[in-house]
Structure formats: C-alpha cells, structure tokens
Amino acid sequence: MAKKQINVRVDEAVYAGIEERAAAAGMEVNEYARLVLADEANDVRHRFLGAAGHFVGEWAGHFDERFGTDGRGAAPASKDSRAA
Incomplete structure (x- = not known):
C-alpha cells in the first residue's frame, strides 16, 4: 500500500503533551501520532x-x-x- 505524508502544525503545549504520551507508550512522536491518527480513521x-x-x-x-x-x-x- 502506498504511503501518504501529512504535516500538522501544533502549538508547543500540544506538542509537549503528545511527546509526553509518546514517551509513556515507549514510542517516538511520529510513531505515536501515526497510531492516534490510524485509530481515528478506524x-x-x-x-x-x-x-x-x-x-x-x-x-x-x-x-x-x-x-x-x-x-x-x-x-x-x-x-x-x-x-x-
């Protein structure tokens, strides 16, 4: 399956929250964001x-x-x- 790329800009506070949750899940920010977006599309x-x-x-x-x-x-x- 072909992969598509998206770019999303968020403010620093939102990014910090995403970064914190990704770390808690043992994931990189990009991997965590990909998972969250895939869940939303499910x-x-x-x-x-x-x-x-x-x-x-x-x-x-x-x-x-x-x-x-x-x-x-x-x-x-x-x-x-x-x-x-």
Missing part, C-alpha cells in the same frame, strides 16, 4: 465506542443500583469482602 473502533456509550447509557443506573459505588466507580466490598 470505523470499527468508532462503532464500538458508540455501542459502548449506548450500553453505558442504558445500563449504568442498573449497575449502580446493584453494586453501588465508592465514589471512584468501584463497587464497595460487602461484609464478606465480595461485591454485594
């Missing part, structure tokens, strides 16, 4: 995220009712150290 990923958002919208209240929350999204432990 239709399957976007459909999955849309479906996940729909699922959360439909079922989040039921999970909260059943398991509660400790303020950080985790279910609190019951007396026998298992989720209620």
Whole structure:
C-alpha cells in the first residue's frame, strides 16, 4: 500500500503533551501520532465506542443500583469482602 505524508502544525503545549504520551507508550512522536491518527480513521473502533456509550447509557443506573459505588466507580466490598 502506498504511503501518504501529512504535516500538522501544533502549538508547543500540544506538542509537549503528545511527546509526553509518546514517551509513556515507549514510542517516538511520529510513531505515536501515526497510531492516534490510524485509530481515528478506524470505523470499527468508532462503532464500538458508540455501542459502548449506548450500553453505558442504558445500563449504568442498573449497575449502580446493584453494586453501588465508592465514589471512584468501584463497587464497595460487602461484609464478606465480595461485591454485594
């Protein structure tokens, strides 16, 4: 497959953030940017995220009712150290 090149200008603060995330992922900035852009162009990923958002919208209240929350999204432990 032929490769295309794009050039994107960003301000220094944005670049610093990208550089930091790339380093945390153990990648060069160009490699990280290529991965992020490929993810954005992935239709399957976007459909999955849309479906996940729909699922959360439909079922989040039921999970909260059943398991509660400790303020950080985790279910609190019951007396026998298992989720209620």
